[in-house]
Amino acid sequence: METESVSEVVIVSEYDIVLARKGIREAAVECGFGLTDVTRIVTAASELSRNVFLYAGEGVVTWHVLHGAHVGLELRFIDHGPGIEDLDKAMQPGFTSGRGMGMGLPGAKRLMDEMLIETEAGLGTTVIVRKWLSSRFE
Numbered sequence: 001m002e003t004e005s006v007s008e009v010v011i012v013s014e015y016d017i018v019l020a021r022k023g024i025r026e027a028a029v030e031c032g033f034g035l036t037d038v039t040r041i042v043t044a045a046s047e048l049s050r051n052v053f054l055y056a057g058e059g060v061v062t063w064h065v066l067h068g069a070h071v072g073l074e075l076r077f078i079d080h081g082p083g084i085e086d087l088d089k090a091m092q093p094g095f096t097s098g099r100g101m102g103m104g105l106p107g108a109k110r111l112m113d114e115m116l117i118e119t120e121a122g123l124g125t126t127v128i129v130r131k132w133l134s135s136r137f138e
């Protein structure tokens with residue numbers, strides 16, 4: 001699968017979440033997504049960037065267009081924070097270890113077409129989400 005140049009934002013402050021949202025919005029529009037999908041992608045990006053900032057303190061978000069049999073947008077959220085203790089629990093709507101709504105991870109999964117999570121206690125978390133153009137999964 002061929003990829004275009006990767007874009008990224010290092011997340012170390014609240015403001016970086018705004019920058020990530022902006023960059024990802026532009027990439028999604030450029031990729032050809034309609035307004036509804038752009039909003040879905042930006043909402044998922046917002047939740048996942050916020051998780052990086054809240055739970056790991058810092059990390060990085062990268063995104064790139066996927067060119068294969070289908071065109072899509074892939075976002076990666078990488079941190080070296082504490083990791084997610086119980087991933088099955090964390091994926092349940094309403095579960096929060098803090099004072100959140102517990103809708104970030106399950107919401108992002110619902111809004112995107114694919115979600116992969118790799119996490120290990122003490123080492124960190126990588127969340128990869130993808131959205132495909134042309135309603136392949138609808």
Ligand SMILES: Nc1ncnc2c1ncn2[C@@H]1O[C@H](COP(=O)(O)OP(=O)(O)O)[C@@H](O)[C@H]1O
Nearest residue numbers: 051055083090096097100101102103104105125
């Ligand atoms: N990047 C991360 N690093 C460590 N823990 C995380 C991370 N992202 C999510 N979590 C854990 O998963 C839980 C559920 O996340 P989420 O669904 O976004 O809900 P909320 O952020 O409202 O608690 C969080 O409360 C937290 O314990």
Ligand SMILES: [Mg+2]
Nearest residue numbers: 047051100104
């Ligand atoms: Mg959250």
